[in-house]
Amino acid sequence: MTFEYAPAPESRSIVSIKPKYGHFINGSFVAGKKHFPTINPATEEILSHIALGGISDVDKAVMAAQKAYTKTWSKLSGKERGKYLYRIARILQERAREFAVLETLDNGKPIRETRDIDIPLVAAHFFYHAGWADKLDYAGLGHSPKAYGVAGQIIPWNFPLLMLAWKVAPALATGNTVVLKPAETTSLTALLFAEVCQQAELPDGVVNIVTGDGSTGSAIVNHPGVHKIAFTGSTDVGKKIARAIASTDKKATLELGGKGANIVFDDAPIDETVEGIVNGIFFNQGHVCCAGSRLIVQESVAEEIIEKLKVRMAKIRVGDPLDKNTDLGAINSKEQLVKIKELSAIGDVEGAERWSPQCNLSDKGFWFAPTIFTGVTQAHRIAQEEIFGPVLSVLTFRTPQEAMDKANNTPFGLSAGIWSEKGSRIFWASQHLKAGVIWANTFNKFDPASPFGGYKESGWGREGGKHGLAAYLKTGKETGAK
Amino acid sequence: MATKKPSRIDVKKTYKLYINGAFPRSESGRVFEVTAKNGDFVANPALASRKDLRDAVTAARAAESGWSKATAYNRGQILYRIAEMLEGRSEQFESEISLTSHTTPAKAKVIVSEAIDRWVWYAGWSDKLQAVSGATNPVSGPFFNFSISEPQGVVAIASSDSFIEFIDAIAAAVVSGNTSVVLVPGGLAVPAMSFAEVLATSDLPAGVINILTGSLDELAPWAASHMDIDGFDITGIQKKKHGALKEAGAENLKRIHSFGSGKTPTRILAFMESKTVWHSVGI
Numbered sequence: 180m181t182f183e184y185a186p187a188p189e190s191r192s193i194v195s196i197k198p199k200y201g202h203f204i205n206g207s208f209v210a211g212k213k214h215f216p217t218i219n220p221a222t223e224e225i226l227s228h229i230a231l232g233g234i235s236d237v238d239k240a241v242m243a244a245q246k247a248y249t250k251t252w253s254k255l256s257g258k259e260r261g262k263y264l265y266r267i268a269r270i271l272q273e274r275a276r277e278f279a280v281l282e283t284l285d286n287g288k289p290i291r292e293t294r295d296i297d298i299p300l301v302a303a304h305f306f307y308h309a310g311w312a313d314k315l316d317y318a319g320l321g322h323s324p325k326a327y328g329v330a331g332q333i334i335p336w337n338f339p340l341l342m343l344a345w346k347v348a349p350a351l352a353t354g355n356t357v358v359l360k361p362a363e364t365t366s367l368t369a370l371l372f373a374e375v376c377q378q379a380e381l382p383d384g385v386v387n388i389v390t391g392d393g394s395t396g397s398a399i400v401n402h403p404g405v406h407k408i409a410f411t412g413s414t415d416v417g418k419k420i421a422r423a424i425a426s427t428d429k430k431a432t433l434e435l436g437g438k439g440a441n442i443v444f445d446d447a448p449i450d451e452t453v454e455g456i457v458n459g460i461f462f463n464q465g466h467v468c469c470a471g472s473r474l475i476v477q478e479s480v481a482e483e484i485i486e487k488l489k490v491r492m493a494k495i496r497v498g499d500p501l502d503k504n505t506d507l508g509a510i511n512s513k514e515q516l517v518k519i520k521e522l523s524a525i526g527d528v529e530g531a532e533r534w535s536p537q538c539n540l541s542d543k544g545f546w547f548a549p550t551i552f553t554g555v556t557q558a559h560r561i562a563q564e565e566i567f568g569p570v571l572s573v574l575t576f577r578t579p580q581e582a583m584d585k586a587n588n589t590p591f592g593l594s595a596g597i598w599s600e601k602g603s604r605i606f607w608a609s610q611h612l613k614a615g616v617i618w619a620n621t622f623n624k625f626d627p628a629s630p631f632g633g634y635k636e637s638g639w640g641r642e643g644g645k646h647g648l649a650a651y652l653k654t655g656k657e658t659g660a661k
Numbered sequence: 662m663a664t665k666k667p668s669r670i671d672v673k674k675t676y677k678l679y680i681n682g683a684f685p686r687s688e689s690g691r692v693f694e695v696t697a698k699n700g701d702f703v704a705n706p707a708l709a710s711r712k713d714l715r716d717a718v719t720a721a722r723a724a725e726s727g728w729s730k731a732t733a734y735n736r737g738q739i740l741y742r743i744a745e746m747l748e749g750r751s752e753q754f755e756s757e758i759s760l761t762s763h764t765t766p767a768k769a770k771v772i773v774s775e776a777i778d779r780w781v782w783y784a785g786w787s788d789k790l791q792a793v794s795g796a797t798n799p800v801s802g803p804f805f806n807f808s809i810s811e812p813q814g815v816v817a818i819a820s821s822d823s824f825i826e827f828i829d830a831i832a833a834a835v836v837s838g839n840t841s842v843v844l845v846p847g848g849l850a851v852p853a854m855s856f857a858e859v860l861a862t863s864d865l866p867a868g869v870i871n872i873l874t875g876s877l878d879e880l881a882p883w884a885a886s887h888m889d890i891d892g893f894d895i896t897g898i899q900k901k902k903h904g905a906l907k908e909a910g911a912e913n914l915k916r917i918h919s920f921g922s923g924k925t926p927t928r929i930l931a932f933m934e935s936k937t938v939w940h941s942v943g944i
Binding site: 303319414417418421422425426427433435590592605609610614615616617618619620621624626628629630631632634635636638639641644645646654 | 730793794796798799800801802804806808813891903904905906907908910911912913914916927934935936937938939940941
């Protein structure tokens with residue numbers, strides 16, 4: 180007799196989605212000209228129609244942000260700015276379930292994650308940064324650090340509202356105003372956040388949201404009224420932004436791609452490690468820039484780890500993202516599914532061995548079974564390129580130094596994991612890894628107090644913690660640093 | 662043309678490059694002429710080539726592991742040693758600076774004294790950077806979480822022709838554990854290459870600081886597009902040329918910065934990366 184989980188779907192009645200949305204500029208929603216559909220990637224149901232922002236929409240938003248900066252926001256004390264942020268944090272907590280359901284509908288990630296991780300972290304981010312607003316003099320950035328003015332922020336689809344919080348909370352706490360563009364496929368929670376700004380009575384124009392595609396983002400980057408760019412997304416687009424602003428005085432923080440190494444030493448606690456590997460690559464369908472997408476395991480325990488990993492993977496529940504038992508939801512878009520399939524096919528062709536558990540995937544929507552490739556070498560494209568899906572590449576090592584060399588052998592440097600029971604080994608490895616975030620005996624943990632960001636081609640700057648404030652403040656003025 | 666017969670013929674120095682702790686000529690065989698304020702010939706320093714730059718980057722990368730893993734105390738002592746060596750040869754630097762730039766001997770004395778003091782200032786930073794830039798982060802969960810700053814790797818420097826700015830740029834880059842490739846414009850070539858001799862006698866490991874003399878217009882774009890350089894201090898380049906260098910540097914997302922005058926830890930931290938480590942806590 181086998182026990183099955185009964186369906187436990189979260190009700191979607193808590194959200195009401197309008198058939199069509201405009202942009203949020205200067206405190207109100209303004210109608211867009213052209214629209215495109217946004218769908219539920221689990222069912223392909225059209226949820227709503229999103230406005231495609233053009234140069235004139237971006238221009239209006241930047242003007243509103245400039246005016247708000249000059250007339251209101253820069254004149255408020257840090258204490259008062261902070262109170263607005265606290266209000267936002269509280270409203271987000273009050274409406275957390277609504278946000279969780281809407282995020283799951285629009286993004287395809289499991290309700291368990293939006294409810295327990297994304298949205299609580301969003302509220303925590305605003306609460307954390309609220310407290311900084313009147314304490315910036317003590318952040319170690321010099322006396323009276325100054326805001327840049329208007330921050331142009333472009334965020335990805337993998338953690339839509341969480342990335343909004345990572346961008347908006349520090350920008351407002353440090354006294355900047357914002358023009359934000361959510362990702363094309365996941366605009367709904369950002370538009371609901373606009374309502375939160377209204378409920379919090381945030382002064383008009385402090386937060387402006389223009390929806391659209393890459394061309395809308397490009398209009399923000401190139402607008403002369405924007406003083407600072409904050410971008411999270413692909414390394415390719417990050418490089419384009421770096422080139423676009425090269426001859427300007429604009430500052431940028433870039434949170435880009437990764438190919439995180441999850442390193443397992445022979446003394447690792449095996450069961451915990453297997454859980455950590457699963458969390459490292461299958462959390463959020465692997466749509467995580469810091470995912471532990473390369474498992475680098477010591478040869479002597481590789482067989483045991485892989486065997487246990489396969490047993491564990493067979494228990495991953497793939498399906499309805501709104502079901503409270505679901506572990507792995509839908510791939511966010513058709514385009515992303517194609518990319519995952521393509522790179523996985525290249526893994527096959529290059530000679531790695533693919534394995535997935537048996538999964539009954541729906542015909543509707545975009546799905547990809549949790550997958551591992553064994554026998555991967557460093558030259559394989561699946562060991563070098565970001566797949567951004569639930570696909571793990573397994574490599575092995577004999578000596579600790581070899582593990583470090585393999586871990587560091589990509590152009591990225593965002594994250595890494597270390598699994599070992601030996602403290603000195605963990606510290607040794609964490610010193611040798613060129614990565615901005617390292618998890619020892621854990622993986623994919625996030626916190627507003629903890630700086631996040633990468634080395635090398637994983638980007639510029641940090642978000643979160645004391646270090647994240649520097650991204651939104653002129654800290655080098657007294658020194659002339661540019 | 663000498664008019665008076667000297668009592669003794671001086672032994673003049675050949676000014677070469679400084680790569681991996683050695684003094685090679687440019688592989689290109691090129692040199693350029695440095696003259697004194699009055700037009701008299703002073704030296705034919707090497708006009709560094711793209712290949713020299715690549716060799717210097719290779720040396721800097723090879724030196725990175727040792728220098729970045731050296732203890733902060735050790736790096737601090739070596740930087741202090743540089744000050745000691747410079748102090749002992751201060752008269753030579755004063756005369757070279759006043760000979761090859763529009764600087765009076767009195768002003769040159771001030772410059773060299775300040776340069777020595779800068780090394781002392783930077784030396785003291787090596788073991789204090791973490792106290793200023795690091796943090797333990799109170800995350801919500803059973804984790805011990807801290808952030809430390811680490812050197813980026815190989816930092817290229819386009820120096821201005823000011824001796825103090827040359828010193829500032831180098832010291833700021835290497836005190837944290839970066840290794841460097843320093844591009845020096847012709848006007849500073851003579852004191853810069855004499856400074857390489859100071860480095861060679863300061864217990865500084867080979868390859869940590871490499872110095873190339875030549876044309877910044879030639880060398881800087883090559884450095885900007887070099888895929889194995891992590892950071893680039895372009896203070897010595899005119900502002901109007903920064904855009905092109907930053908564009909070229911975007912290919913590997915180089916950290917490209919320029920700075921005003923004056924010493925500041927901001928400059929040191931600009932070529933460091935913050936690393937955050939989460940340790941799970943449990944029994």
